[in-house]
Amino acid sequence: MFGYTFGELGSILAMQTFAGLILFSIFLLMALGLAIIFGQMGVINMAHGEFMILGAYMTYLTSHVFQNYAPGLFGGYFFVAMAVAFVVSGALGLLVEWALIRHLYARPLDTLLATWGLSLILQQAYRSIFGPREVGVTLPDWMMGSLPVTETIEVQINGLFVMGLTLIITGIVALLLFKSKWGLQVRAVTANRTMSGAVGIDTRRVDRLTFGLGCGIAGIAGSAFTMIGSTGPTAGQLYIVDTFLVVVFGGAQSLLGTIFSALTISQSQSTLEFFLTGSMAKVITLLIVIGLLMLRPQGLFVLKVRK
Template sequence: MSFETFVMQAFGGLSLFTVLALMALGLAIVFGLMGVINMAHGELMILGAYMTYLTAEVFQQYFPALMGIYFLVGVLVAFIVTFAFGMLLELVMIRYLYMRPLDTMLATWGLSLILQQLYRQIFGPIDVSVPIVSWLQGAWQAGEGIELPLSRIFILFLTLFVAASVYFFLFRSRWGLRIRAVTQNRAMAGAAGINTARVDAVTFALGCGLAGIAGSALTMLASTGPGAGQQYVVDTFIVVVFGGVESLLGTFLSAFMIGQMQSMFEYVLSGSMAKATILTLVIVVLYFRPNGLFSLKVRR
């Protein structure tokens, strides 16, 4: 493998890492911190992607002169819509299924099938795509024979910004303190005056909102269809479990490792063999470290 090929494959791994990291951060909050197995997480990502697509359509029709900022607006719209949907979902279904992981898994799996059918009815079965804004078109010439698309570079920085924002929200804000208190000891947090039901709703909605941002990022990398979420949800669960279900840093590092391995293995193997090889490595690691590769310093 030449140096140029290695760089391009590594950058391809970073592109996969951006979607996996954004998806996994949301799932780590919902699954790792709350213990909710949300099988509809992929469909929430697709909801965010469709919101970005609708934003592009609205800007093209009504505000063509502002198309340069439609994607930034689309990311915000995707987060708000999926956050609100997460709040509603927690209110009408999830809150009645806490401490019942199998029931939660079955209920959210059924929800994922319903959402897929709704997407087919509303947006059609054909994949849709969004235009790339003018300032993200083209590529950065990093070297001779090495061209890195500007859109993917932007998504990488967006992922780092979102990860930093999640960190400051959870570890440097009053709401983050409440979330961590409820996670560590619900009874004591309630006795201290924290509204645990409200914290649960906000925490679940935050995880859903992050999935929406992942959907926006996906539109810059590939087309979007009703069933596209199922292609990522299993990989996202693997990322969370491999990194450590209660470790956000572990989740982030795990997404980077799996993204790079996927890209490198696909260069020498087929796509299915690459996934099988990664899954085998994950199983071996979890055999020796059942709590995840990066779970050593997690408080329990």
């Protein structure tokens, strides 16, 4: 098939599957925050990619601080960088919700236009502060290299780290949503905002914290992104369409749907990209998703909510 032996084809598919899992990890980290925001608040946040890139730039700055002022601790800088990325991106999210988003609830088209304008402002800010060129992050030595699985298959250590990080973050989000008081309030507001307010839940506070958490998770996704790509002012826009696709395809209010959708789309793109061009892989993946959404417009997994 395509000039490869069965052994070579098996190795290629295994390597592409692993590459797809890395892409899945980035998609899922991005989509988790967006699904929480869009699913609960109905806000179409076109600046979500810029929050991711803010996290990537925070990781870049943290790596330079450790290189220059604490080289002996450089091996552990990435854990500090993720915390910094989460806090800074989340804090900006809280500010944006207070200054902009809270005035536009129940007006999805207005939130789309407003956050698209915000994305342009943030891109220009990054361009002015960090420069127009892409920058890369130096990884600690223990993240470099690969582990041999067979004679023809190797897996990248930093890729394994990204996947492990994604499992941890997804688990934490699931615990917050289903085992905490805040998560109970979020699910109540999602199910029926009016009744939630009537029984004493501060829906505005829940919205603000939700938006901040979603943006903070995007910041962590930006930290993970630095392991697989260079960081530039417009890099976030390369992922925002795929992220919205993941959220809509999986079902905007379903954590399980977001996970399954991210896995399906990332694996499809990764496998098709080897045999076709990157653009054709995206086109075919998009056509498949559109076809499935025509059969199931509400997405793969649906929560019953009362409006």
